[in-house]
Amino acid sequence: MSQLVFYRKYRPQTFAQVINQKNVIKPLANALIHGQISHAYLFSGLRGTGKTTVARLLAKALNCQNRKSNEFESCNQCDSCKAINLGNALDLIEIDAASSGRVDDARSLRENIKFPPVSSKYKIFIIDEAHQMTKDAFDALLKTLEEPPSYVVFIFATTEPDKLPATILSRVERYDFKKLNLDDIISCLKSICKQEGIKFEEEALRLIAVYSEGGLRDAQSLLGQISLITNQNITKKSVEDLIGAINFERIRRFIVFLGKKDKEKALEFINNIFDEGYDLEVFNREVLNYLRKILLLKISPSLGKILEKEATSDEMTILFKQADLFDTPFLEKLLKRFIEIQVQLRRTPIPTLPFELGISEEL
Ligand SMILES: [Zn+2]
Incomplete structure (x- = not known):
């Protein structure tokens, strides 16, 4: 079972099914009714909000x-609707700017825009993670946006609208998607559980929603994973165990960058988790706790006894291994630094800056 199976299966097929984005849906619906179609839309908002x-x-x-x-x-019944629902519509081109071949996207865009739609009224380009497009791709787009062919519609989706060039921003109709609230996510998870015949504890669904930080896709994917692991019986404990394992793996990757003094990867990592909506104060506390465990093991492997309550045996094996990446003075310096970062995080105007400064100076 793919992690995204619930996300795909329960993806809204009509505007009416979209959760909690009335401020976006209403004006869009109005524009459709009145035939006021723009050539370029910008959908901005956190991940998992439905862009x-x-x-x-x-x-x-x-x-x-x-x-x-x-x-x-x-209508969800005509050939065009069916093709889009199945993901094989010729006149809907979806580009993921984060993963598509960087060199090719500008060229293929330019080629693609030239030709009118095959069988529909509009040729529609959905460009996901639009802020990650190359400069060449933006240039190619800009030319089109200045004088768009009547059949072309662009929909840019992005978590970081501020990173788009002003020349593009001034030519789009912008819609801001709201972060979903906890209760919306919980009731959506509940409805999936009922339809799938999954048993659940209320508290378990709340935990999943909290952990997903307003992102429905993450919540659905987590629900899918836990349902599979627990054979469709989701308890609070099973959620706690899985979240603990995911957190451990995330911190483990970051600790490797610290141990190898890889500034670039460490800085990228911090900015990525911040983009994903991860709470940096929570993250930093987890890093501190992880480094503390390594310090104890460095002082004496027998101190591992203290940690047995806090870590599984697999995790202990990893911690022992990672202890070799650090010498004790470096580890002590890092721990002191991350304690400072914890304080700075409450005051900094740029959330990632305390980490960036710390990593730049200590690695
Ligand atoms: Zn239709």
């Missing part, structure tokens, strides 16, 4: 063969 889902719904509505002029929902 690409709504982008697809908009694409579907624009190209639906049965949608009447006073309606905004697509």
Whole structure:
């Protein structure tokens, strides 16, 4: 079972099914009803808030063969709707700027824009993680945006709208997606459990929602994983165990960068988890606790006894191994530094800065 199975299966097929984004859906619906179609939209918001889902719904509505002029929902039955639902529509081009071949995306965009749609009214480009596009790709787009062919619609989705060039920002219609609240996510998880026949403890679903920090996709994916591990019986304890394991793995990767004094990777890591919406104070506390364990093991392996309550035996093996990456004075310096960072995190105007400074000076 893929981790995203629930996300795909329960992805909204109509605007009405989208959770808690009325401030986006309402104006979009109005524009569709009145035929006021823009050539470029910007959907911004945290991950898992529904940006690409709504982008697809908009694409579907624009190209639906049965949608009447006073309606905004697509029919989900015509060839175009069916093709989009199956992910094989020729006139909907989805580009993930974060992973697509950097050199090729500009060229293929330029080529692609030239040709009118194959079988629909509009040729629609959804560009995910748009802030990661190359300068060449932006230049190619800008030319099109200045004089867009009547059939082209771009939908940019991004977690970081401020990183888009001003020349692009000034040409898009912008929609800001809200972070979902806890209760919305919990009720969505609950409804999936009921439909799938999964047993659950209320507290377990709350924990999943809290851990996913307002991202529905993360919450659904976690639910899928835990349901699989627990044979469809989700308890609070099973959620705690899995979250603990995920956290341990995340911190472990960061500790390797520290041990190898790899500044670049360490800085990238911090900025990535911040982008993902991870609470840096929580993260730092976990790093401190992890480094503390390594320090104890360095002082004497027999101190491992103290840690047995806090770490599984697999985790202890990893901790012992990682102790070799550090000499004791370096470890002590790092621990002192991360204690300072904990204090600085409460006051800094730029959340990642205390880490960046610490990593730059200590590694
Ligand atoms: Zn349709």
